[in-house]
Amino acid sequence: MIIKLLCFILLIIYVYRCLKKNVSIDFKPDIIISPGGYNGFYQLGVCHYIKNNFEFSTKKILGFSSGSWAGLFMSLHNKHSNECIKNIFKQIDKCCPLPNMPGIFQNAIDKYNYSDFNIDKLHIGVTNVHSTTIEIHNQFLTIKDCTDCCIGSSFVPYVTYKDLFYFYKHKCVVDGGVYYKKYCDQIDENKILVINYKIFRPHFNKSKKLFVNFRKPKRSLYQLYLLGYKNAQLNHDYLQRYFHSVS
Numbered sequence: 230m231i232i233k234l235l236c237f238i239l240l241i242i243y244v245y246r247c248l249k250k251n252v253s254i255d256f257k258p259d260i261i262i263s264p265g266g267y268n269g270f271y272q273l274g275v276c277h278y279i280k281n282n283f284e285f286s287t288k289k290i291l292g293f294s295s296g297s298w299a300g301l302f303m304s305l306h307n308k309h310s311n312e313c314i315k316n317i318f319k320q321i322d323k324c325c326p327l328p329n330m331p332g333i334f335q336n337a338i339d340k341y342n343y344s345d346f347n348i349d350k351l352h353i354g355v356t357n358v359h360s361t362t363i364e365i366h367n368q369f370l371t372i373k374d375c376t377d378c379c380i381g382s383s384f385v386p387y388v389t390y391k392d393l394f395y396f397y398k399h400k401c402v403v404d405g406g407v408y409y410k411k412y413c414d415q416i417d418e419n420k421i422l423v424i425n426y427k428i429f430r431p432h433f434n435k436s437k438k439l440f441v442n443f444r445k446p447k448r449s450l451y452q453l454y455l456l457g458y459k460n461a462q463l464n465h466d467y468l469q470r471y472f473h474s475v476s
Contacts, residue, residue, distance in 0.1 A: 256365055257416060258352060259288035259471070260303070261423045262296030264383075264406030266327065268426035269295030270450045273314075274457025275424050276303050280310050282465065283472035291352040291365065294406040296424070297382040298334045301375060304351045305341065313337050318451050325450065327389045335376045343372055354405035354412070355381045355397060363408035366398075381405075422471040429460035429467075 265272050276299045279285060285303075292300030305313055316337035325333075352367045355378065369375040381397035382405040384390050394401055413423065427433040446453060461468065 256291075256352070257421065258291035259421060260285070260290045260300075261413065261416070261421060262290065262292040262299045262303075263413075263423065263425035264294035264296055264404070264409055265299075265426045266295060266389075267444070267446050267450065268453065269299060269330075270453040271426055271430075271457040272296065272424050272428075273299050273302065274454040274459070275428060275461040276457075277310060277314065277454075278458045278461035279303070279468060279472065280307055282475055283468060284475055285472050286347060286350070288472075289350050289352060291354060292379075292382065292405075293354045293409045293412075294383045294404050295330070297353045297379040297405065298331075299424070300351050300353065301334075301338060301346075301379060304346045304348050305338075306345050306347070309341060309345055313341075314454075316340060318454075321450055323449070328387075328391045331380045331383060331390060334379070338372060338376055341372070346372065346375075348372070348375060351375070353378045353382050354408065355402045356405055356407040358401040358403055363405065363412065364400075364402075422468075429457075429464050 262272060262276065272295070280303060290300045290303055292298070302310070302313060317333060320333045320336060348369055349367070351369070352365050353375070354363055354365050356362070357364050366378050369378065378397055380390070381395055381402040384395040384402060385404050386393050389404070396402065416423075448456065465474075
């Protein structure tokens with residue numbers, strides 16, 4: 230317990246150092262999927278509604294943290310979407326802790342082949358520990374390579390993964406969400422759709438609770454997913470600003 234607490238304190242210091250740095254990245258996607266923790270399942274519902282109702286195959290997707298897994302789901306061909314969602318929720322019990330989530334998504338994704346994805350449109354943000362910079366990865370040779378990157382993007386020691394360090398492409402990395410807000414400060418949200426846990430949830434826009442995404446929600450994770458899907462459906466006209474509806 231003492232080791233975990235010390236690691237958490239060191240992580241807070243590290244994040245503080247990162248936030249003092251300026252970020253300048255030229256890459257601009259069409260869709261950004263934010264960090265979400267448990268609320269990532271709400272974002273997953275929003276993403277599934279978009280998959281079912283809009284044409285977005287030419288859109289570039291950038292995922293941070295849990296948003297990287299939702300981005301990978303967005304890249305999966307539509308004919309597999311419902312089956313993938315079922316495979317995810319079959320593995321989730323009522324007390325599913327955050328460290329189990331990467332394995333759950335990886336198990337669901339591993340059922341498909343590289344050809345089942347439009348993977349070249351997916352970009353994933355990770356934080357390089359050594360250089361304290363954000364790196365955006367896009368060249369994935371295999372689906373395992375991509376899921377390894379998703380793990381790195383959502384890696385918070387002893388919070389989302391039962392380990393102290395994680396390496397991707399021989400570099401020590403942590404959660405890409407460290408630089409998420411600084412990155413979003415550079416974009417025009419009128420041109421880029423940002424899918425976060427507050428989208429279509431007015432009461433969340435007023436919430437200032439700390440670590441809200443790491444707290445177990447009152448709803449089940451499946452109910453969060455359904456709420457995201459329903460709220461996206463209720464805001465179909467808003468989404469039409471960014472996509473063409475599927476006829």
